[in-house]
Amino acid sequence: AKAGIKTDRVAGIGITNQRETTIVWDRHTGKPVYNAIVWQDRRTAAFCDQLKADGLAPMIQQKTGLVTDAYFSGTKLKWILDNVDGARAKAENGDLYFGTVDTWLVWKLTGGKVHVTDLSNASRTLMLNIHTCEWDQELLTLLTVPAKMLPEVKPSSKTYGVTDAVVNNANIPIAGIAGDQQSALFGQMCTNPGMVKNTYGTGCFMLMNTGDKAVASNNNLLTTIAWKIHNKVEYALEGSIFIAGAVVQWLRDELQVLRTAAEIEAMATKAKENDGVYFVPAFAGLGAPHWNQHARGSIFGLTRGTSRSLIARAALESIAYQTMDVLKAMEADSGISIKELRVDGG
Structure with missing residues (x-):
């Protein structure tokens, strides 16, 4: 409506979404x-610790490309x-459905007719084998x-269904799904192996396209599916930083x-050094x-003379330090010296 475009001119809807966030609903009532x-919720940390204590983390990483952490679905x-x-x-009994945000949106937009996800989102659940591309x-x-509560896994570019008249009585095709960070990788045109982007938002997420090769990380990065288009699966290395803009x-x-x-920028620049x-x-x-x-948050080096400007500077520098940690790990895993980093905000 704001763009002044009628629904009959909308060729299709694409969905990009916050990943890992977990929703379970009654498939009959929709509630x-x-x-x-x-994704930031830590309530399952103790269970993840137990999985690691039981020696299961290597198997989980081999199958999913992910570390054993409460971050995932x-x-x-x-x-x-x-x-x-x-x-x-x-x-x-088959009465409940699970989905990440993409699955929930498609299910709602199609009037409860379609229960699907795409590979980029499924690869963030800790339940998908990224090599077979199956649960x-x-x-x-x-x-x-x-297994009966899980959505059907589909490519990232496909017509999954139509809006079933829930949008201005129009049946608009839903024709694309990708997790937000994979969408940013594609949007930054990092479509060739070795290309890297970093998104600064609540957290900070650096992804490198690794083409059709799932590169196993030796430096605590994630191996994830970037997308599946035209029956071709492409992978990425990812460094996930939980707190950046937050x-x-x-x-x-x-x-x-x-x-x-x-x-914050003007305040931080008042501090000429970090002291x-x-x-x-x-x-x-x-x-x-x-x-x-x-781990819990900390500020180090405080004195009686520490100013607001110094704290503001330290906060911004913390984003840069975390980014460099991930960039160095990505260079080590890929064997590539990163010369260009494409960036955006989220």
Whole structure:
């Protein structure tokens, strides 16, 4: 409506979405059985620790390309089944559906007719074998997840269904799905192996296109599916940083050092040096390349003379330091000296 375009001129809808966030709903009523559990939620950290203690992390990484961490969907789904009254019985009876945000949106837009996801999102669940591109029964058994509640896995470019008149009584094709970071990789035209992008948003996510080769990381990065188009699967190395722009929000909303996020640059530049002040914004643990679920945020080097400007500078520098950590790990894994980094915001 804002663009002044009528629905009969819309050729199709593409969906890009926050990944890993977990939704479980009753397939008959359409009502979620629990609130969506977002990617930053750490409630399953203890279960992940147990999987690692049992020696299962190497198997999980070999199949999924992922580290064993509460970040991913599978352990969140298990938590819902274990902790919501009646959820497991309903799931085993085939009455519940699971999906990441893309799956939920498609299901709603099609009036409950289509239950699908694409490979880029499925590869973030801890339940997909990224080599066979299918849900993995060994992983489902490990997480005690009934296969019947999982969406059908589709390519990233395909007509999945139509909007079933839920948008201005028009049947608009839903013709593309990709997780937000994979979408950014494609949008930055990183379509050849070795090309890299970094997205700065709440967190910070660096991806390198590795073509049709799933590069196993020796430096605590993730091996993930970038997309599947024209029956060709392409892969990526990813460094996931949990807190980037969110540190600016924290300074504004919690410490109230800033009135607006935009003030931080001018405030930080007042500090000509960092005076030994360093910020570790581990508000949700640390992601790549450290993967410490239990790390917590810290500011080091504080003195009586530490100013707001120094804290603002340290906050911005923390984003740069984390980015460099991931970039160096990516160079080590790929054997490529990264000369160009395409960047965007989210």
